[in-house]
Amino acid sequence: MKIEFLGTGGAMAAPRPLCHCHVCNEAREKGVPYSRSGPSVFIHGPNVLIDTPEDSYMQLNRSSVQKIDGVLYSHWHPDHVMGRRVLETMNADWINYPPNGTTMDVYLPEQVGIDFNTRLGSGEHLSFFESQNYIAIHHLTDGESITQNGVTITPFRLSEDYVYAFLFEGDKRVLIAPDELYGWNPPDLGELDLAVVPSGVFEFNPLTGKRQILEEHPVLSEEATFEQTLEIIGKLNVKQVLFTHIEEPDRLGYDDLVKVEEKLKLEGKNVSFAYDTLLVNV
Ligand SMILES: [Zn+2]
Numbered sequence: 001m002k003i004e005f006l007g008t009g010g011a012m013a014a015p016r017p018l019c020h021c022h023v024c025n026e027a028r029e030k031g032v033p034y035s036r037s038g039p040s041v042f043i044h045g046p047n048v049l050i051d052t053p054e055d056s057y058m059q060l061n062r063s064s065v066q067k068i069d070g071v072l073y074s075h076w077h078p079d080h081v082m083g084r085r086v087l088e089t090m091n092a093d094w095i096n097y098p099p100n101g102t103t104m105d106v107y108l109p110e111q112v113g114i115d116f117n118t119r120l121g122s123g124e125h126l127s128f129f130e131s132q133n134y135i136a137i138h139h140l141t142d143g144e145s146i147t148q149n150g151v152t153i154t155p156f157r158l159s160e161d162y163v164y165a166f167l168f169e170g171d172k173r174v175l176i177a178p179d180e181l182y183g184w185n186p187p188d189l190g191e192l193d194l195a196v197v198p199s200g201v202f203e204f205n206p207l208t209g210k211r212q213i214l215e216e217h218p219v220l221s222e223e224a225t226f227e228q229t230l231e232i233i234g235k236l237n238v239k240q241v242l243f244t245h246i247e248e249p250d251r252l253g254y255d256d257l258v259k260v261e262e263k264l265k266l267e268g269k270n271v272s273f274a275y276d277t278l279l280v281n282v
């Protein structure tokens with residue numbers, strides 16, 4: 001399997017329009033790896049796309065993706081779905097009549113399918129695509145797996161139980177958790193070659209130790225912190241960890257994160273921060 005990070009930003013990608021903080025200025029000036037677009041990842045081998053943030057068009061155009069055999073959604077949040085119209089763009093045929101387009105398989109884990117019916121119009125929009133044969137929707141019940149090109153993919157719920165992570169099992173075993181690790185106590189997932197997890201919010205600056213988020217800020221009872229995320233991955237039996245879903249409000253630039261990575265590697269942790277366009281062989 002090869003993991004391609006299409007976008008490694010969070011709900012606030014960088015540069016954020018109109019923002020002139022140092023992270024956004026640098027991202028605007030230098031681009032990748034300083035800029036981070038919305039959260040999405042592609043897994044070569046099974047050839048599946050996870051989530052369609054509003055940056056999906058641009059991400060897929062600059063990627064090495066040639067063929068998509070399945071699209072998976074992790075949860076209903078806007079930063080993970082709002083680029084869904086790319087499913088129409090990739091599959092519709094507006095030249096020939098009758099049209100000779102393609103149909104892409106879209107897999108919705110149980111709760112995601114339920115939530116799409118009431119959140120952000122995603123269910124209605126995907127049903128429209130299905131009526132035009134751009135996509136075929138497949139509802140997965142909890143516990144159900146799919147197999148694509150010899151790799152078995154099992155979605156499972158996190159502690160925030162409307163959000164799914166995915167276990168990929170082929171020659172190698174890979175965990176992809178796009179978002180929302182708050183309160184998660186990992187089950188025994190066996191030996192993992194790679195885990196891709198959200199970094200969590202930085203309550204403290206990881207280089208200076210200075211508090212960045214007020215103790216009483218409600219985000220701390222909704223989002224896992226970076227420290228909590230390190231505790232969670234400490235419970236996994238995993239060879240390598242890559243952090244993604246890195247939020248612009250954390251105000252950490254690419255160079256800062258490289259320093260954090262070096263510090264953690266000295267502590268014996270095989271962890272690193274993903275950046276847009278990064279391709280990892282596993
Ligand atoms: Zn998100």
Ligand SMILES: [Zn+2]
Pocket residue numbers: 016019020021022023024025248
């Ligand atoms: Zn900014």
